[in-house]
Structure formats: structure tokens, C-alpha cells
Amino acid sequence: MPRSNPKLILVHEPEKACFDRLVADGHAPDRAAEISSYLAQSTDLAPDFDSLAVACDKRGLAFVPVELDAAANALAGADPNVTLVWTLTDGIAYFRGGAAPALARLNGLRTIGADDSLFALCQDKFRCGAVLGALGLPAPxxxxxxxxxxxxxxxxxxxxxxxxxxxxxxxxxxxxxxxxxxxxxxxxxxxxxxxxxxxxxxxxxYVAGSNVRASFLGLKPETGVEALGIFFVDSGGDFQTMADSMALYGETGQAAKDAGTYAEPELEPVGSSQPAADRKIRAIAQKLISGLGLRDVFSVDFRVEADDTVHLIEFEVCPGLPCFDFRDYCRRQWGLSLADAMAETAANRLFG
Structure with a gap:
């Protein structure tokens, strides 16, 4: 049997599919809209699919976006020798993206990102905090x-x-x-x-301090914490609410852009003003990689006080790739657009 062509399968859960399922399960439509808005990166990345296809083609592989409900069949028929699976959304409760890396493993397919056990853990904040504490990390x-x-x-x-x-x-x-x-x-x-x-x-x-996001993309397999992008994220408030989130992403965010009212939080490198905090964050990230198993692509949220005290709030195995901060990270760290950075990462895994 001839070998299939190399391909990157991107599994994503659309907002509408989640919304319809939640409403069918008895959630009020307004609440279902709020919950499904957390999947806005699937909406926001869709306009990049053509660019991703071109970027992948330049590197000798096909780009195949697959909606989560079709993932079982798509992954069951994939050739393990030339297929890489990248899961865009996680979830074990309202969202179901955590099933995708498990399906990939079931079918012997290689993946971008953490293994499926972390897809489950990161969506249960209480259990996750217990594990982070056991690792000696500064989580409240x-x-x-x-x-x-x-x-x-x-x-x-x-x-x-x-x-x-x-x-x-x-x-x-x-x-x-x-x-x-x-x-x-x-x-x-x-x-x-x-x-x-x-x-x-x-x-x-409650812990005081400024909000910090650390983003990571292992463009090459040997990439380490030196490639973290660590930035203060100043949105003008102490913390982000549901309304703040919905104003930045998905259909609401696009409407704000169309109306000229969209405003992204400011990003400032932590290392420029608090180099000691920057070093602490890199050490924490290394512990998350070696002790917890984060790899390939992730983000971590912190609170950083003026005296360089660092509080680990939570980590994400599916960071918001199309969000302003991750696009900015790809440009600053790798000098690439999001589409080229994703395609280069996939090519290095398949052909490296």
C-alpha cells in the first residue's frame, strides 16, 4: 500500500457546535453563549486556514482542519507514519477537545502539545492546584x-x-x-x-501584582525555556471578567473591530523592568516541562508583584493561538506570522 502524503491535522471545536449541545442539555441560551465563547479561538483561527494551507504546502505537507465531531473518523483513517495532530481546544466538561489527543494516541498518531492526561488536568483548577503545590510551585x-x-x-x-x-x-x-x-x-x-x-x-x-502571560512554541524539538515570551498584559483592570474576554475574541471581538471600539491590552516584556521575575518565571516553566510534562506549545498565567514575588495562577495546554498575545509572541520570538510558525513547527516534527 503506498504511503500517504504528510499532513497536519488541526482538530478544533466550533463555538456553534458547543452552543447547540449546551442548549440541548438545558443551559439557558445566554449562558450557553458565554460558555461557548471560550472556544472563540476556533472562530478566530478559521480566517487563517488558507494561510496555514499555503504555509504547510511550502514545507511539503498538507493542512487539514477537522471539526471535533468528525475527529474520530478522520484520525482513524490517518497514516501514523506521516500524520501529526494538533488539538486547538481542550475540555472535559463543557468542551470536549481533550478527547482529540486521546484519539490520536489510540490511533498511534504523533501529536503537537502535551499528552492527553494534562488536557484533563488543566481543566480542573482545584486538582491542578494540588498537583502544582505537590511540585513545590508557587500556586495559591x-x-x-x-x-x-x-x-x-x-x-x-x-x-x-x-x-x-x-x-x-x-x-x-x-x-x-x-x-x-x-x-x-x-x-x-x-x-x-x-x-x-x-x-x-x-x-x-487574593494575590496582588500585575498580570503576566508566558507563551511558548517549540518551533524546533530542542527549543527550551529561553524561547518563552514573558509579558505584562495590561488591560486596565485588576483581572479579566467574562465580559472582558468576550469583547476581545470571537464574534463579539470582531464586531468591536468593525465598530472601531476594539482595544487590545498592552504587552510589555517583564525582563525589561523586572529581570529577576523573568528568571523566576523561566525556572517555573522549566519545572512545568520536566515535572508536569508541558511541551511544544503552552502558556502560563502569573501575578508578579513589584518586589519580584511570582504567583503561578494556571497553565494552558491549548493557548489562544490566534489571540493578539500569541501572534505578537510569534513575531517577536520567531520573526514569523502565526501560520508560518505553526507550519514550521509541524514540519520540524514530521521531517526533523
Whole structure:
């Protein structure tokens, strides 16, 4: 049997497919729209598919975008010798992208990114925090509440607490009152989150500082933490809410661009003003690579204080590739557009 042509399969879960499934499962349409908006990178990357096809073709491979619901059949028929699978979306609860790397492994296919166990872990913030703590990393301790009841009480915190859904996306807040000064209001928020999203809440001591995003793309297999792009992300607020997120990405973000009201947060290199914090973040990333198994493509969110204290908030195995910050990272670190950076990464894995 002749060998198939080399190809990169990009598995993605569309917002609409997720929205329809959530509504069918009984979620209110407004809530389903909010939840599915976390898949906006599938919407935002679609206009790049033609550029990705050209960039891949220049490097001797085909580009094949596959919607998640078609992934089982597409991956079952792929040639393991010449196929690489890149999963764009994760998820074990509202989103189901975590199934794609598992399907790739089932079919003996090589993948870009972490293995499927981390796709599951990163979407459960409470369990993830426990693992990060066991690795000795500076992640805030957490409590866990469900529908107004404590499952695990949070540690004391003179600065108050921060409340976020346990399994919903990767944002660090939903509403402006996600920073809380009394535990009674925490339980009220847990009731609100359960009512809106059917989720528990993680309750962490509030940590001060500026928001920092560290982005990584291993363009070559031997790429290390020297290639991290570490930037302050200043959106003008203390933390990002659901409304802030929806204003940046997907259909809402595009509408803002069309109306001339779209404004990206400012990005400033951490190393320019706080080199000690930059070094700490690279050391943490190395521990995540060696101790946890992050590889190929990921992002990590931090809070960095003025005295260079670094707090690890969470990591992503499926960073927002078409987002402004990752495109900026590809230009600064690799001198490439997003499409060329993705195609070069895939070619190096298949032919390197």
C-alpha cells in the first residue's frame, strides 16, 4: 500500500457546535453563549486556514482542519507514519477537545502539545492546584465550594479571596465582584456560578501584582525555556471578567473591530523592568516541562508583584493561538506570522 502524503491535522471545536449541545442539555441560551465563547479561538483561527494551507504546502505537507465531531473518523483513517495532530481546544466538561489527543494516541498518531492526561488536568483548577503545590510551585492554595456549601474551606487571607469557576475556561474571574472580602459572599458567588454554569468554585487567597502571560512554541524539538515570551498584559483592570474576554475574541471581538471600539491590552516584556521575575518565571516553566510534562506549545498565567514575588495562577495546554498575545509572541520570538510558525513547527516534527 503506498504511503500517504504528510499532513497536519488541526482538530478544533466550533463555538456553534458547543452552543447547540449546551442548549440541548438545558443551559439557558445566554449562558450557553458565554460558555461557548471560550472556544472563540476556533472562530478566530478559521480566517487563517488558507494561510496555514499555503504555509504547510511550502514545507511539503498538507493542512487539514477537522471539526471535533468528525475527529474520530478522520484520525482513524490517518497514516501514523506521516500524520501529526494538533488539538486547538481542550475540555472535559463543557468542551470536549481533550478527547482529540486521546484519539490520536489510540490511533498511534504523533501529536503537537502535551499528552492527553494534562488536557484533563488543566481543566480542573482545584486538582491542578494540588498537583502544582505537590511540585513545590508557587500556586495559591485553594478552597472549593459547591452551591453555597464548602467542600474544602480556603486558607485565611487578610487581603480577601478570589473566586472563579473550577472547570470553565481559563479566565481568572467571571464578574467584577470575583474579588471578595468575606466568605459569606464567596458562598453566594458559588450559588450564582452553580445556577449559571453548573460548576463549583475555586476560592484562592487574593494575590496582588500585575498580570503576566508566558507563551511558548517549540518551533524546533530542542527549543527550551529561553524561547518563552514573558509579558505584562495590561488591560486596565485588576483581572479579566467574562465580559472582558468576550469583547476581545470571537464574534463579539470582531464586531468591536468593525465598530472601531476594539482595544487590545498592552504587552510589555517583564525582563525589561523586572529581570529577576523573568528568571523566576523561566525556572517555573522549566519545572512545568520536566515535572508536569508541558511541551511544544503552552502558556502560563502569573501575578508578579513589584518586589519580584511570582504567583503561578494556571497553565494552558491549548493557548489562544490566534489571540493578539500569541501572534505578537510569534513575531517577536520567531520573526514569523502565526501560520508560518505553526507550519514550521509541524514540519520540524514530521521531517526533523
Amino acid at each position: 492554595q485553594a478552597g472549593l465550594a459547591r452551591r453555597g456549601e464548602w467542600l474544602v474551606e480556603p486558607p485565611p487571607s487578610p487581603a480577601g479571596w478570589f473566586v472563579k469557576p473550577n472547570r470553565l475556561g481559563a479566565k481568572i474571574g467571571i464578574w467584577p465582584d470575583s474579588r471578595v472580602s468575606d466568605l459569606g459572599h464567596v458562598l453566594e458567588l458559588s450559588r450564582r456560578v452553580f445556577s449559571h454554569y453548573r460548576d463549583d468554585v475555586v476560592v484562592q487567597p
